[in-house]
Amino acid sequence: MITPEMIRDGEVKIAVVGLGYVGLPLAAAFGREAAVIGFDISEKKMSELRAGFDATGELTADDLSATRIDYTIDPCRLREASFVVVTVPTPIDDHKKPDLGPIEAATRTIGRNLAPGSIVVYESTVYPGVTEEVCVPILEQESGLTCGVDFKVGYSPERINPGDKVHTVDKIVKVVSGQDAETLETVAQVYEMVVTAGVHRASSIKVAEAAKVIETPSAISISP
Secondary structure (H helix, E strand, C coil): CCCHHHHHCCCCCEEEECCCCCHHHHHHHHHCCCCEEEECCCHHHHHHHHCCCCCCCCCCHHHHHCCCEEEECCHHHHHHCCEEEECCCCCECCCCCECCHHHHHHHHHHHHCCCCCCEEEECCCCCCCHHHHHHHHHHHHHHCCCECCCEEEEECCCCCCCCCCCCCHHHCCEEEEECCHHHHHHHHHHHHCCCCCCEEECCCHHHHHHHHHHHCCCCCCCCC
């Protein structure tokens, strides 16, 4: 079982995939506790962040200098991580249907570089069932590993409002879930490292996926 102590000691690494307005603050929060691998496909963004500039405006240069994020566009670096958080966007069309293209692409990249024993936690806004019915098969196909045996998955809906400097990631109660009891507890303990407001353990991944839809019903249609 992955523990906060293992992460702080460097025995286990966290990777955050997608460094936008959700992923970057989360990576920075974890990076104040331990070294973090920050992965994004944009070299321009990585260069800016290395120089201390966040184009989203979520973090200042001082914020970035106070955290330990190893910025990379090399997907092979994900093999170093055993706890992978996926924070890529889920664009919505005019009919409020989610475009799963970005999350599927990120999942393929993760699957090709998935280390046995890892936990993959999705934060992207999706309808109930996407993590287990869409993402897991991709992870298995790309990695050749079996979910529930060689790796586990969880879901924790992002709850950040862009530009809100008061209700930051550490000050909002985090809903967490895992595919089984052990994974749930691991995911909860990892997020408790940085979320001072506490975490709420959801009864299942689908319940956690639905939580975002219930919280902001205009954001997404729940019909796949």
